[in-house]
Amino acid sequence: MKLQARHLLGLEGMSGGDINLILDTADSFYGVLQRDVKVVPTLRGKTIVNLFYENSTRTRISFELAEKRLSASPLNFSASTSSIHKGEGLRDTIRNIEAMKIDMVVVRHSCAGAPYFLTQCTDAVIINAGDGLHEHPTQALLDMMTIRQKLGRLEGLKVAIIGDIFHSRVARSNAWGMKTMGMDVILCGPPTFLPQHHDCLGVPVTDNIDEALEGADVVMLLRVQLERQSSAVFPSVHEYRDRYGFDIDRLSKLKKDVIIMHPGPINRGVELASNVADSEHSVILDQVTNGVAVRMAVLYLLGGGENG
Amino acid sequence: MKKLEQIMDAHALDLALTRITHEILERHSDLPALCVVGMQSRGVFLARRIAAKISAMEKVTLKTGTLDATLYRDDYRYRMPFRQPQVRVTDIPFDINEKTVILVDDVLFTGRTTRAALDALMDHGRPRMIQLAVLIDRGHRELPIRADYLGKEITTLAKQEVALKVSEIDREDSLWLMEIEESD
Numbered sequence: 083m084k085l086q087a088r089h090l091l092g093l094e095g096m097s098g099g100d101i102n103l104i105l106d107t108a109d110s111f112y113g114v115l116q117r118d119v120k121v122v123p124t125l126r127g128k129t130i131v132n133l134f135y136e137n138s139t140r141t142r143i144s145f146e147l148a149e150k151r152l153s154a155s156p157l158n159f160s161a162s163t164s165s166i167h168k169g170e171g172l173r174d175t176i177r178n179i180e181a182m183k184i185d186m187v188v189v190r191h192s193c194a195g196a197p198y199f200l201t202q203c204t205d206a207v208i209i210n211a212g213d214g215l216h217e218h219p220t221q222a223l224l225d226m227m228t229i230r231q232k233l234g235r236l237e238g239l240k241v242a243i244i245g246d247i248f249h250s251r252v253a254r255s256n257a258w259g260m261k262t263m264g265m266d267v268i269l270c271g272p273p274t275f276l277p278q279h280h281d282c283l284g285v286p287v288t289d290n291i292d293e294a295l296e297g298a299d300v301v302m303l304l305r306v307q308l309e310r311q312s313s314a315v316f317p318s319v320h321e322y323r324d325r326y327g328f329d330i331d332r333l334s335k336l337k338k339d340v341i342i343m344h345p346g347p348i349n350r351g352v353e354l355a356s357n358v359a360d361s362e363h364s365v366i367l368d369q370v371t372n373g374v375a376v377r378m379a380v381l382y383l384l385g386g387g388e389n390g
Numbered sequence: 391m392k393k394l395e396q397i398m399d400a401h402a403l404d405l406a407l408t409r410i411t412h413e414i415l416e417r418h419s420d421l422p423a424l425c426v427v428g429m430q431s432r433g434v435f436l437a438r439r440i441a442a443k444i445s446a447m448e449k450v451t452l453k454t455g456t457l458d459a460t461l462y463r464d465d466y467r468y469r470m471p472f473r474q475p476q477v478r479v480t481d482i483p484f485d486i487n488e489k490t491v492i493l494v495d496d497v498l499f500t501g502r503t504t505r506a507a508l509d510a511l512m513d514h515g516r517p518r519m520i521q522l523a524v525l526i527d528r529g530h531r532e533l534p535i536r537a538d539y540l541g542k543e544i545t546t547l548a549k550q551e552v553a554l555k556v557s558e559i560d561r562e563d564s565l566w567l568m569e570i571e572e573s574d
Contacts, residue, residue: 383474
């Protein structure tokens with residue numbers, strides 16, 4: 083069994099077979115995480131650099147934990163404490179890190195395409211941990227793993243993704259990956275939060291939340307990225323909550339086994355009501371647990387062989 | 391791959407498993423402390439059959455588990471990148487601490503898979519004893535490992551393969567010596 087790709091840059095164009103292979107492998111790693119001894123020796127001797135040019139807590143910790151549980155040696159590099167403050171470019175940074183004999187690079191960057199750029203200037207395996215407004219493939223993979231775990235399948239399920247679609251790489255990776263897996267995805271948000279070219283993701287887009295929620299098996303709320311909003315596209319928190327916030331009232335109209343997801347961190351009381359986030363329908367903490375298993379699977383599948 | 395020679399048919403295979411079962415029972419009287427763990431993939435079915443034979447003879451229900459040692463293999467960094475063996479299910483739904491674990495595999499060859507399995511088992515707990523039961527020992531050991539219970543010992547060439555078919559997934563019980571062809 084093998085992945086078609088050498089790097090994990092995104093889910094756009096990834097085959098259903100590869101997605102299934104990653105999800106099946108992740109299920110096995112989920113088993114490892116349930117043991118008393120949660121470490122396996124598989125990646126012993128592999129050095130993995132976590133190159134984070136954007137702030138991140140959970141994704142970086144999740145990758146670092148996945149690396150440690152595979153017995154790899156993680157090396158953390160965050161922009162705030164590094165020489166990019168001194169003006170060093172991405173290419174020089176990666177060439178310097180590579181000179182220290184590393185095997186894999188997990189990268190998060192505010193520019194879309196930065197992970198692809200790295201594949202052009204190093205031999206190391208590159209894993210995208212979020213690039214600009216482009217993709218966040220491991221998040222979409224852990225979302226699909228969680229759905230499969232809770233509902234038993236992916237194909238034919240309806241997923242409503244609600245929030246700031248335009249700024250969301252999570253929505254983009256999920257739209258591509260879920261469509262490949264035969265899921266029925268609908269993206270929803272205020273008109274100012276939607277991509278200008280509605281058909282560019284290949285799934286329906288609407289500003290009508292009732293239409294998006296109708297018949298949904300999965301509801302995924304996205305964080306309103308308050309730090310990215312200007313007053314022109316985002317009038318007020320109150321207005322957003324009233325029109326697009328997901329509360330107990332909206333939950334009560336959905337299927338009895340509907341699951342509620344959120345990539346975190348949650349703005350409680352804005353996109354998601356607190357009592358829904360803590361309800362039995364919420365699988366938000368399962369997503370976090372599965373994130374480690376999915377990242378272990380990706381590292382395992384891409385990390386074999388000698389350097390490069 | 392091409393079939394060279396049949397080593398066991400369904401009857402011979404059942405006789406071998408029955409004899410192994412008797413040998414296990416001769417050496418272990420504390421049945422509540424006994425459990426059988428099969429190695430992925432065909433060892434799983436052999437383990438279940440041995441457990442069923444013990445259960446039928448002794449009127450007890452034996453705990454059985456499934457072990458995949460892929461993550462403990464020693465050839466991860468020597469394989470071609472992106473051609474990793476598939477990680478299969480490990481399911482040992484009981485405490486193996488202080489238990490006697492009979493580890494069951496179909497073929498004993500270099501001993502490296504068994505070495506990996508021992509490490510994997512140790513990460514699940516600390517058994518009182520681990521013993522190894524295999525259907526076929528085909529020689530060519532690269533590590534100091536031997537079987538405690540053995541169906542049959544055969545002489546093979548390193549480039550040959552031994553392939554077990556089990557009725558649960560292959561529609562028939564049989565054991566074959568195979569030749570790897572150039573095109574494989």
